[in-house]
Amino acid sequence: MKTTFVKLFVLGAAIAVAACNSNKKAAVKEDGTEVVKIRTPDTTEAGKEEEKVETVAVQGKVGEINKGKDGYTAILTTDDGKIYYATISIPNLKDPKQYRSVQIGETIKVKGDSWKMEDDNYITVRELEK
Structure with a gap:
């Protein structure tokens, strides 16, 4: 029983850490569905210019x-x-x-x-x- 609890605790902690490091941005619509947008670096010329x-x-x-x-x-x-x-x-x-x-x-x-x-x-x- 203890080993099962420890395994579940470690799994939960790993999921929590992975969620914090995610590049995803979620938004919930009025109908309850979730829209996930993945943030990517700005690769346009304007974005590259600002990064210089x-x-x-x-x-x-x-x-x-x-x-x-x-x-x-x-x-x-x-x-x-x-x-x-x-x-x-x-x-x-x-x-x-x-x-x-x-x-x-x-x-x-x-x-x-x-x-x-x-x-x-x-x-x-x-x-x-x-």
């Missing part, structure tokens, strides 16, 4: 600063006119000692993970140079 992350170094003049919860976003304009939204926060920096406030009009150099959303360029700053 590259490391870049950018030097630009700070035009605006938007303060956030644990840092700020500095809007940088480079010499060639490109605009970057650089998110600068202690948790994202490789060395937290690099964190500092910048002023509007100051020219700074940042390195970090860059990506593009629509027509805007974003950088998660990993290094803030003085």
Whole structure:
């Protein structure tokens, strides 16, 4: 009797773990039937474009600063006119000692993970140079 109980318990635990790791999304219709959709990665060109992350170094003049919860976003304009939204926060920096406030009009150099959303360029700053 004990071994049967243990086997059922282990089987139930295995099913519960497998269900948590599932890529399926279920919805119940009004008539009681269940519709299951399997989430797959976005393989369209737009999806691939959004996933592209590259490391870049950018030097630009700070035009605006938007303060956030644990840092700020500095809007940088480079010499060639490109605009970057650089998110600068202690948790994202490789060395937290690099964190500092910048002023509007100051020219700074940042390195970090860059990506593009629509027509805007974003950088998660990993290094803030003085």
